[in-house]
Amino acid sequence: GAVVSQHPSWVICKSGTSVKIECRSLDFQATTMFWYRQFPKQSLMLMATSNEGSKATYEQGVEKDKFLINHASLTLSTLTVTSAHPEDSSFYICSARDWGGRAGGAKQYFGPGTRLTVT
């Protein structure tokens, strides 16, 4: 089946620094990728929709200048957490749609997640 990878799987950074997280679709082209954030024992909250070659669409309440998303190719989207603070510590998960699948691409494949800890 389709595979989505994320790198790094975990990262610890100091407050005020920026962190970049990569999301790759390994065996399919993903024109659309999604970035979610998940706090401990909570559900996934959609942060933004990333479209290849265009600006990302952010959900209400998500600061676009803080969470920079770049979808430069059909297999790669990146999320950069700028000037990270401890409250940004969370589990970040990306997903990608495989438009080649059944039912017009009903399936979404999730990456394994990146655990960010800001000290």
Add this chain to the structure above:
Amino acid sequence: AQKITQTQPGMFVQEKEAVTLDCTYDTSDQSYGLFWYKQPSSGEMIFLIYQGSYDEQNATEGRYSLNFQKARKSANLVISASQLGDSAMYFCAMREGPADSWGKLQFGAGTQVVVTP
């Protein structure tokens, strides 16, 4: 307003027994999709089953089946013959709009399932 409601925060189930996880949803769209994902302690999201709003048959995938009751707006997941490896958090999710839309998912709060020997 909450679009996806999972009322069971957690449940224990004995190995080999069946378990039903509740999910109700709220949408005014005629075309939508419903998903169930499993999230073990490792954190990865594992796709289990999908039901389109126009699908007349309830979806089944191996030991997983989705009890789709459109009028009641419910999409319960049934896991038959539970195994110890089924212990995980289970999320119900909805995509509003047709399958060829952007497809962002909204997730419920999740149900933690613990399978006991």
